[in-house]
Amino acid sequence: MIDLKQRIVARIESDGPLPFDTYQAMCLYDPEEGFFSAADDVRSSYGGDFVTSPEVTPHFGAAVGRFVAEELGRTGSEGQVVEVGAGSGSLAVAMRSEIAGVSLYAVESSAAARRQLRGVLGGDCVVASLAELPSAENRITVANELVDNIPVALVVRADVGWVEQRVGWSGSEFGFVHEAPRPDVLEWVERHARSVPSGAQVEVQLGARLWLAELVSSSVNGSALIIDYGGTTEELSTRRTTGTLRTYRGHHLGPHPFAEPGKTDITVDVDFSALADEGVSLGAEVELLRQDDFLTEFGLRDVVSSLRRAELDLARSGDVMAQMRVRSERVDVETVLHPRGLGDFRVLILRW
Ligand SMILES: C[S@@+](CC[C@H](N)C(=O)[O-])C[C@H]1O[C@@H](n2cnc3c(N)ncnc32)[C@H](O)[C@@H]1O
Incomplete structure (x- = not known):
């Protein structure tokens, strides 16, 4: 059986350079060898590749x-x-x-x-x-x-306008090939990334848009809570000089996405303004928050306070082991609230 890399090469040889979203979809979700499909265990765990x-x-x-x-x-x-x-x-x-x-x-x-x-x-x-x-x-x-793993197209702002980066094969390695952007890619980037400087790389999150449209149309009334890393279009514009595309493996940044197809996570910062805009076009009311604020609203600062009180009581009673357990529980809660870590994630609420 030919492996994932050989199958990607065969596809490029028959169809020409692949849009990056097609390449990313094969790397992450190929039924046999995709990063998320091939693992015997789940990726999002302490024993896996990243912790959520x-x-x-x-x-x-x-x-x-x-x-x-x-x-x-x-x-x-x-x-x-x-x-x-x-x-x-x-x-x-x-x-x-x-x-x-x-x-x-x-x-x-x-x-x-x-x-x-x-x-x-x-x-x-x-x-x-x-x-x-x-x-x-x-x-x-x-x-x-979830949304940070939905495949993206890639474009670069060149002096002549936007160019789409596709994945080509030189005979020995993958490399980017510049082509005119597809119409829906151009429409997205003109709408959501107009103001980036020349040379900037933008991840075009059309797949996220399609996923949201499928979600909203799948129930008459609904709400959605979407949590992820990323920011507003304005916040992302400063990160867009080199783009936010990256890989993760074994809890560290991984190799270039071309190095070992299927062996690393490929992810981007979610453009929450674009996702919220899409929600509004689909008829939803939207609200964008930070994770620390959302979790505070739903009681996690109170949990920290009550765990602190429990720690003090246990310290007074001299039960050191129980005190350590409660301390570790409290530190974990503080981790998801940390303003420069997980607390800086964004929470998009949609109601339709
Ligand atoms: C980064 S992991 C996050 C797992 C979990 N939500 C957490 O927070 O620990 C992303 C998960 O989404 C799954 N996934 C990606 N795209 C999906 C889709 N369109 N529908 C359902 N699951 C998907 C992947 O297989 C993977 O298990």
């Missing part, structure tokens, strides 16, 4: 669960709760404790993660795509660190 907020502390998922409970109360109807890109299930499990009795589904494209999720959530509530969910009038969707 729900893996750091169950208090993160509990706060998200309180948001979901509030949304269910606001709409007053039964509702269905869905987590997309649920990974190991750590968020779903923690969230479930706050929404007992509500039907909860996990949508996960990785077969390895689906296997794990079936173990923790039960078999019939784990599916591979939004299209497989039972229909719902009122759906509340949660997605943590």
